[in-house]
Amino acid sequence: xxxxxxxxxxxxxxxxxxxxxxxxxxxxxxxxxxxxxxxxxxxxxxxxxxxxxxxxxxxxxxxxxxxxxxxxxxxxxxxxxxxxxxxxxxxxxxxxxxxxxxxxxxxxxxxxxxxxxxxxxxxxxxxxxxxxxxxxxxxxxxxxxxxxxxxxxxxxxxxxxxxxxxxxxxxxxxxxxxxxxxxxxxxxxxxxxxxxxxxxxxxxxxxxxxxxxxxxxxxxxxxxxxxxxxxxxxxxxxxxxxxxxxxxxxxxxxxxxxxxxxxxxxxxxxxxxxxxxxxxxxxxxxxxxxxxxxxxxxxxxxxxxxxxxxxxxxxxxxxxxxxxxxxxxxxxxxxxxxxxxx
Numbered sequence: 001x002x003x004x005x006x007x008x009x010x011x012x013x014x015x016x017x018x019x020x021x022x023x024x025x026x027x028x029x030x031x032x033x034x035x036x037x038x039x040x041x042x043x044x045x046x047x048x049x050x051x052x053x054x055x056x057x058x059x060x061x062x063x064x065x066x067x068x069x070x071x072x073x074x075x076x077x078x079x080x081x082x083x084x085x086x087x088x089x090x091x092x093x094x095x096x097x098x099x100x101x102x103x104x105x106x107x108x109x110x111x112x113x114x115x116x117x118x119x120x121x122x123x124x125x126x127x128x129x130x131x132x133x134x135x136x137x138x139x140x141x142x143x144x145x146x147x148x149x150x151x152x153x154x155x156x157x158x159x160x161x162x163x164x165x166x167x168x169x170x171x172x173x174x175x176x177x178x179x180x181x182x183x184x185x186x187x188x189x190x191x192x193x194x195x196x197x198x199x200x201x202x203x204x205x206x207x208x209x210x211x212x213x214x215x216x217x218x219x220x221x222x223x224x225x226x227x228x229x230x231x232x233x234x235x236x237x238x239x240x241x242x243x244x245x246x247x248x249x250x251x252x253x254x255x256x257x258x259x260x261x262x263x264x265x266x267x268x269x270x271x272x273x274x275x276x277x278x279x280x281x282x283x284x285x286x287x288x289x290x291x292x293x294x295x296x297x298x299x300x301x302x303x304x305x306x307x308x309x310x311x312x313x314x315x316x317x318x319x320x321x322x323x324x325x326x327x328x329x330x331x332x333x334x335x336x337x338x339x340x341x342x
Contacts, residue, residue, distance in 0.1 A: 019062050021080070021108065022127075024119040026057035030132060039121055042091040042107070042138045051095065055129045060120070062087075062108075074110065080120065081110040089141035090119070092202060095133040103133055104203040106141065124203040124225075139202065154194075154269035154288060155280055156206050156221035161270075162279035164188075171268045171280075180270070183229070183277035183284055192271040194288070200265040207248035209283070213256045216281040221260070223267055224249035229277050229284035245286065 025038035032049030034040070039051065063078040064087065074081035081087070090107040097103055104124040111117035127133070155161075160168040164179040164187030172195075174180075179187045198204040209220040214228065222228075227245040251257045269288040270278070276287040 019064075019122060020059040021062050021120040021122045022053065022057055022059060024107070024121055026054045027051050027105075027121055028054065039093075039105075039107070039119070041119065042093075045093070045135060045138060047135050047137060049135050051133045051135060052131060053127055053129045057129060062110075062120070062122075080118065085110055086112065091141055092139045093121075094136045094139065094202065096136055097131060097133055102136075103127060154223055154226050154267055155285075157266040157268065159221065159268070159280050160218065160282075162282070171270070172266070174270070180272075180276075180278055182272070183279075185274060185276065188272050188274075188276060190270050191273060194269040194271070195266065197264055197266050200263055201261050204265065205259045205261040206265050206267075207252060208258055208260050209248065209251065210256045210258075214283045216283050218281050220281040220283050220285075221265075222248045222280070222285070224259075227286045229286065 023038075024040070027039040028051065029035050029037050029049045030052045033046040034044070034049055039045070061077075061079040062081070063075040065073045065075040072087045074083055074085045074087060076083045088109045090109050093105045093107060095103045095105065106122040106124060108120045108122055109117045110120065155171050157170070157172050159171045161171050161174060162168050162181045164181050166181070169178075174190055174193060176190055176192060178190045180190060182188045200206060203224060205224070206221045207224055207226075209216065209222070209228075211218050214220070214230075220228075224247070226248050228248060228251075230244045230246055248257075249259075252259060271288050277284045278287055279285070
């Protein structure tokens with residue numbers, strides 16, 4: 001008897017609903033009107049205040065249940081909150097680092113809504129201890145955003161994905177089981193497809209890599225932290241591989257590569273048995289990274305179900321070197337993409 005067909009998981013919560021947050025009190029004002037205070041609510045903070053993450057601040061693991069009726073709750077195994085406690089998005093803070101980099105924090109409230117609620121900050125970009133971040137603005141939390149949606153920020157609707165036979169199809173037309181061409185492992189079936197719609201502002205605004213910039217026939221539109229794969233013909237000193245994984249936002253030059261802040265954007269992400277390099281608009285790009293450690297942070301019954309469905313789902317990051325902002329600033333990002341235009 002043939003094995004039962006796997007359920008269609010498109011659009012369901014990603015395997016690995018876990019994220020790292022910081023206690024609001026671990027992010028303190030070092031200069032400004034609220035000097036010495038921890039990160040407070042949107043009514044109390046002051047634009048222009050300078051914040052820094054405490055040196056001994058410890059990231060906390062927040063594990064979430066699959067949302068029901070639009071409500072997100074704390075799951076068993078979380079470092080913070082009680083199982084079942086609701087998680088509410090309170091606001092989004094935009095801050096600026098000393099190098100001009102823009103950092104976004106989502107402010108979370110965990111609890112029943114009473115005075116005993118705890119406040120936490122979820123960085124949407126990496127933050128470092130004892131670095132000064134100046135508060136620029138406070139914005140309402142994105143409407144209807146579930147934290148699990150943050151796992152799904154990858155390719156925009158309409159992105160052409162290369163299949164195993166060399167043909168191309170739009171990402172929204174793929175289904176679990178569709179075989180896609182991968183750089184390292186040939187034809188591989190898609191295991192899971194995530195999808196979310198967000199207002200295209202701030203950290204959720206997509207990066208547009210214009211046609212021809214990386215040899216792409218059409219515009220490649222991805223989320224800001226999505227990484228594309230670039231190959232250096234001449235490996236530079238201090239870089240262990242010729243292959244580089246570069247966040248799309250680090251290629252933004254305002255011309256050939258730019259942020260598009262308008263309307264809404266539909267994002268899709270693909271999960272395979274491994275962390276793969278696939279071809280989007282002909283450009284080598286990463287698939288969604290999910291690792292076994294993330295799955296193990298889920299409630300026991302959900303983790304067991306994910307492992308039973310996907311016994312090979314234990315990703316190691318691709319071997320390419322992660323190109324830091326400092327490295328790109330040193331060599332000039334345009335040196336990586338300049339020869340690929342036209």
